[in-house]
Amino acid sequence: MAEPSKKDEQPVGKVNVSKADGAGARLEDEEVAAIEKPVQRGEPILQVRDLKKHFPLTQGILFKKQIGAVKAVDGVSFDLYQGETLGIVGESGCGKSTVAKLLMNLEQATAGHIFYKGQDITKLSGRALKAVRRNIQMVFQDPYTSLNPRMTVGDIIGEPFDIHPEVAPKGDRRRRVQELLDVVGLNPEYINRYPHQFSGGQRQRIGIARGLALNPEIIICDEPVSALDVSVQAQVVNLMERLQDEFNLSYIFIAHDLSIVRHISDRVGVMYLGQMAEIGTDEEIYDHPTHPYTQALLSAVPVPDPDAREHRERIILTGDVPSPANPPSGCRFRTRCWKAQEKCATEVPVLAVPERFKGTDSPAAHESACHFAEEKDVVHAA
Amino acid sequence: MPEPSLPQPQEPERAIAGTGTGAGMDLAAAEAATVGSGETGRPAGRPRSLWSDAWHDLRRNPVFVLSALVICFLVVIALWPSLIAPGNPLHCDLARAQDGPSPGHPFGYDGQGCDVYTRTVHGARASVTVGVCATAGVAVLGSVLGGLAGYVGGFWDALLSRITDVFFAVPVVLGGLVLLSVVTSSTVWPVVGFLVLLGWPQISRIARGAVVTAKQHDYVQAARALGASGPRILLRHIAPNAVAPVIVVATIALGTFIALEATLSYLGVGLKPPSVSWGIQISAASPYVRNAPHALLWPAGALAVTVLAFIMLGDAVRDALDPKLR
Numbered sequence: 277m278a279e280p281s282k283k284d285e286q287p288v289g290k291v292n293v294s295k296a297d298g299a300g301a302r303l304e305d306e307e308v309a310a311i312e313k314p315v316q317r318g319e320p321i322l323q324v325r326d327l328k329k330h331f332p333l334t335q336g337i338l339f340k341k342q343i344g345a346v347k348a349v350d351g352v353s354f355d356l357y358q359g360e361t362l363g364i365v366g367e368s369g370c371g372k373s374t375v376a377k378l379l380m381n382l383e384q385a386t387a388g389h390i391f392y393k394g395q396d397i398t399k400l401s402g403r404a405l406k407a408v409r410r411n412i413q414m415v416f417q418d419p420y421t422s423l424n425p426r427m428t429v430g431d432i433i434g435e436p437f438d439i440h441p442e443v444a445p446k447g448d449r450r451r452r453v454q455e456l457l458d459v460v461g462l463n464p465e466y467i468n469r470y471p472h473q474f475s476g477g478q479r480q481r482i483g484i485a486r487g488l489a490l491n492p493e494i495i496i497c498d499e500p501v502s503a504l505d506v507s508v509q510a511q512v513v514n515l516m517e518r519l520q521d522e523f524n525l526s527y528i529f530i531a532h533d534l535s536i537v538r539h540i541s542d543r544v545g546v547m548y549l550g551q552m553a554e555i556g557t558d559e560e561i562y563d564h565p566t567h568p569y570t571q572a573l574l575s576a577v578p579v580p581d582p583d584a585r586e587h588r589e590r591i592i593l594t595g596d597v598p599s600p601a602n603p604p605s606g607c608r609f610r611t612r613c614w615k616a617q618e619k620c621a622t623e624v625p626v627l628a629v630p631e632r633f634k635g636t637d638s639p640a641a642h643e644s645a646c647h648f649a650e651e652k653d654v655v656h657a658a
Numbered sequence: 659m660p661e662p663s664l665p666q667p668q669e670p671e672r673a674i675a676g677t678g679t680g681a682g683m684d685l686a687a688a689e690a691a692t693v694g695s696g697e698t699g700r701p702a703g704r705p706r707s708l709w710s711d712a713w714h715d716l717r718r719n720p721v722f723v724l725s726a727l728v729i730c731f732l733v734v735i736a737l738w739p740s741l742i743a744p745g746n747p748l749h750c751d752l753a754r755a756q757d758g759p760s761p762g763h764p765f766g767y768d769g770q771g772c773d774v775y776t777r778t779v780h781g782a783r784a785s786v787t788v789g790v791c792a793t794a795g796v797a798v799l800g801s802v803l804g805g806l807a808g809y810v811g812g813f814w815d816a817l818l819s820r821i822t823d824v825f826f827a828v829p830v831v832l833g834g835l836v837l838l839s840v841v842t843s844s845t846v847w848p849v850v851g852f853l854v855l856l857g858w859p860q861i862s863r864i865a866r867g868a869v870v871t872a873k874q875h876d877y878v879q880a881a882r883a884l885g886a887s888g889p890r891i892l893l894r895h896i897a898p899n900a901v902a903p904v905i906v907v908a909t910i911a912l913g914t915f916i917a918l919e920a921t922l923s924y925l926g927v928g929l930k931p932p933s934v935s936w937g938i939q940i941s942a943a944s945p946y947v948r949n950a951p952h953a954l955l956w957p958a959g960a961l962a963v964t965v966l967a968f969i970m971l972g973d974a975v976r977d978a979l980d981p982k983l984r
Contacts, residue, residue: 340816380883409885422876426898435894436884486880 321526322356322379322412322494327388329374333601346601348374350550351388353627356494361520361527363541363558365534365573369597371550372530373417376498379528380414381405392494410440413492417499419479423471429482430467433457436489443490456485459522461515477508481515488519496528501536513540534577538562546570549608550600552627556642564639566630566649569609575654589654607647615648623647712978722974728967735779736786743779747772747934756950768939768953769946777934778956784935785964787846788853789916795854796915797908800861805900807862808869809892815866822859830856831921838927846919849928853915864907868900875899902979909972913965920961936961 330345349371356362366372377383378398379390385398397408416422423432433453437444444452454464460481471479480500487495497516501509513536520527531537537544538558545555546569554567565571572591579585593612598604604611610620630649633641640651716722735742750772757767765774807818833856841848872878873896881891922928923937924944931938936957943953 340813377879382879382882406885409883414880414883416876416880418876422880424875424877424881424895424899427894435881435886439884439886439890483880486884490884 319358320355321358321393322528323389323391324355324375324379325353325389325391327352327375327378327390328386329371329378329383330386344601346599347550347603348600349378350600350603352547352550352552354545354552354555356526356528358493358526359520359524360542361529361540363537363544364528364530364547365532365537365544366547367532367573367597369600370547371600372532372547373498375547376414376496376528376530379496380412381408406440410443410490411492412494412496413487413490415480415483415487415495415497415500418503419476419483420503422483423479425471428468428470429453429457429474432471432482433485433489436486440490452489453485456489457482459488459519460485475508476504477512480504480508480512484512484515484519488523491523492525494526494528496530498530499532500529502531502533509536516540534562534573546573549597549603551608552645553609554642554644554646555627556644557639560639560642563653564642564651565654566633566640566642566644566651567609567646568613568615568648570644571652571654591654607645609646615646617648619647712975715978716974719974719978721970722978725967725970725974728963729971732782732786732964732967736783739780739783743776745773745776747777747780748932749773756946756953759952765956766950766952768943769950770942774939774953774956777939778936778960780934781936781939781957782960782964784846784929784933785916785919785937785961788849788919789912789964789968791846791850792853792857792915793908793912795850796857796861796911797904799854800858801865801901801904803858804862804865805869805892805897808866809873809896811870818862818866822863825856825859828856830918831925834918834922835925835927838922844930844933846929846933849919849922852922853918857911857915860911861904861907865900865904868903869896872896872899902976905979906972906976909968909975912972913968916968917961917965 327349328347328351329349330347332342333344333346334340335343352371352375354362364372364375374383378385381397381400388398389396390398392408392412395404395408397405400408427435430450430453433456434449437449437452450467453467457464457466462478462481462485466474471482474482480503484500500516501512504512516527517540519525527540529537529540541558543555543557544561546553546561546567548569553569554561554565561570562574565574568591572593575589575591579588591614595612598608598611604621606622607613607616607620607625610616613620625645625647627643627645629641630644630646632649635641638651640649739747750770751767752771754767755769755771757763757771759766763773763775765778768774768777803818807815834852837852838848878891878895881895886894919928919935920937920940923935924941926941928937929935939957940954940961943950943957947954
């Protein structure tokens, strides 16, 4: 596959814009230069380390006093490699979307680091942050609220060029917008229409075109298809796969639909209550899960074959997800886990390859945050 | 009356041919094309803004045309009342008190023997000035304060909300009686100032609510994710989506302010007698309403038509500004 060297086509003048004044500007230049540097396929492009986001709970009308915190994301670590798709799954409220917002710098992390090409982007501001934003873009969940109803499609997709004028010269923008419409499979003539004149799937394509406008390296997809009909979901997912090959993109694909995640992802992370429970390649997670929560999730996936359905084991979890404002001690999952023992309440399990599988090349040897990790093939159980 | 929408059957097919993503899109694209109305006679490829689209719709809306004509007429006679009423509104002849209509004096005479027609025409100036100036003041003050509070949030938002609560607790008429009774000026400005002072919290609350709603939408997050600056987000994304309710409430408030000016003048604390206004006329005519109802009905009718025209205009503008209704 001939990979377009898209980064080289862009004017690099941006780096040299304001060399003149002082050490601050020079530091910023270095930061920008590091961000512009290309990353080889297979190298980590994004490294997340112990990321935390606690939303304060406050009381009071005028003078607010903090009475607690919702620990939406509480110590999440993972790597994203150049050119791969990392799926993140988990039930509603487990912190998936907050992770997306933290990666986009739309929320300030309470603690932890996000390294993009070695730069910690949680602390960036100004020009360096703008350069990062050019390279990390997002596709939103709801195509009905993610497009400004008062702007035409041309204005929506062209807005990135207004904010980052160095990407496309003024006279060229209309043509670029039409090209983007064509790339996502929409008629370039639609440039003057308003979002409400399109269907959900078409709107999501417009959202994807906006995300692609700046030639980003990473696209974070926060449940990009969960608001769409099943038939349209497949079209959008296939479009995203095609674009990944065409533009050499890395995706973080957040969803709660396990089968779509398996379809698109190279690796999958399972989240529970603000923490990563298990992470590995799609085969490791789907066929050789070792964390009880993953096993319970997978056992709930609908099976089309009625015979197989009768023979498989259903793991039905009892109770509700505990409140993230007051999570259980030790292992977060212990309150609903059938394997829970004394140790689970006192010791927090770390996300690592379990002892018993270490050194083996069994597919079960992947990172799992459980004291009693063991393989259980729930999908094919007979 | 909505313009008939014209389906454009050729376009969607071409879109599909390029994508190869299956038949599902066919229907959706055709549907979108059918919805896309108002494109007749548009030169291909020239983008049209929201406001020019709204204007395009408004010109075809009879409610808008009618109320706009009434308002234009009012503004013209407010600026140059002598165009249609050359007489002196302060010239009164007690001998003709409460007389009915007569040639040259179509509305008859009031209790002081003043010509009702001349005074009603000249009274438009006070009403329109109060209405327009108070609304402009309220809209600017209210939307700036409310919009910023909603956008910034936190302490300033809470502070502003408590201040508006205080203003809401003041009854308008009682506040007018207390504050305006100490003013001796016979111009419209004390009344305008009072209405702005008591009126801004209403607009501020609407603007705050609209901004808070607009701020939560994903498209604002998307703009932030692109690296858009605060002013850009506020002006390009939040303000256009928050302005419609403010416009509607402001136009309705304009009608209310004109009615309030009349109320305050009726009570004797608004405009004061050598001035000419509908409120003063209604106040002066009300004791004689059985003998000379015409002296009350003409200024009251003018007031009602003016208030109605502004409210209908506000309604039409709101519909035109909402692309979802188009």
